[in-house]
């Protein structure tokens with residue numbers, strides 16, 4: 021048995037908490053936020069999974085009790101919980117930790133944890149496989165729709181982040197034009213200077229970029245809705261990688277012409293066996309996906325464990341292109357498959 025790995029998860033929004041603990045349903049968001057601040061990280065899931073080439077991997081999912089918004093509002097508190105959770109992972113013998121959702125957005129995209137734990141524990145944000153798998157799902161959709169990339173305009177929201185920046189680098193030359201969107205102008209200028217392509221237009225104006233785009237990719241650290249029905253061209257394609265998602269519920273309800281893909285969803289090579297599930301909940305209730313599905317960042321952590329590649333893998337905001345290719349080929353070797361999941365609801 022390889023591992024264990026640990027993977028950090030947290031409730032993305034209040035609905036995740038209401039789903040997991042029904043007694044909370046009559047409590048206000050403010051009350052819940054003020055209480056969960058004081059709860060220490062805990063192990064919610066213990067799972068075993070066999071890959072296609074018969075490597076057995078064991079892992080723990082550790083809950084960081086904070087909502088996505090709380091990671092941004094109080095980074096100091098978030099970091100203190102991440103340090104406690106890392107110590108808990110070490111106690112269980114974990115060798116590598118996957119940083120889910122906002123646990124990799126804070127602390128300089130994992131760099132602070134790497135500095136704190138040195139060689140005692142390794143970390144990955146899972147960004148490499150998230151990038152590879154999201155682009156694969158998007159490419160499948162473009163092929164199905166028989167579209168020609170060189171005729172299409174694409175927007176990347178969160179273009180200066182770990183995921184967004186790599187995506188801009190990898191795809192800009194294939195498309196007619198690419199809007200690179202973020203708030204901080206000096207980081208946008210640095211991106212433009214680094215890539216130096218006439219195809220890239222940097223902007224802070226999301227609405228104007230989206231209305232002129234055939235494809236919108238979003239990977240931001242903003243936990244709020246950012247893409248609304250009136251921002252979208254007819255037949256637009258959205259690939260929403262952000263956790264929580266940035267596409268508004270209204271887009272699903274009102275814009276039936278728009279295709280909304282969930283980036284970075286992976287089908288496991290076999291059915292996982294669960295040794296522990298918090299509160300006797302199902303995997304679906306805890307993670308929000310059917311039993312055989314995981315997020316790409318979780319899959320990356322499982323694959324690295326199957327390979328016993330214990331190292332700091334996708335860390336920081338400059339993701340190595342070689343690692344994106346490497347993890348994609350290791351995923352295929354172990355039977356992990358990209359799932360093209362179209363949003364029905366959130």
Ligand SMILES: NC(=O)c1ccc[n+]([C@@H]2O[C@H](COP(=O)([O-])OP(=O)(O)OC[C@H]3O[C@@H](n4cnc5c(N)ncnc54)[C@H](OP(=O)(O)O)[C@@H]3O)[C@@H](O)[C@H]2O)c1
Pocket residue numbers: 120121122124125129145146147150177178179180181182183184201202203204205207239240241242261262263264283284285315316317318337
């Ligand atoms: N599906 C998966 O398996 C998976 C895996 C890893 C991460 N994720 C998710 O992917 C997202 C991005 O992660 P990351 O590590 O790339 O984050 P990151 O490095 O912190 O980058 C975030 C980007 O979002 C931009 N941004 C933040 N607020 C914005 C706003 N209001 N308007 C426009 N741009 C905004 C930031 O630039 P400015 O600050 O300049 O605006 C930056 O470019 C997160 O939601 C994370 O949870 C998903």
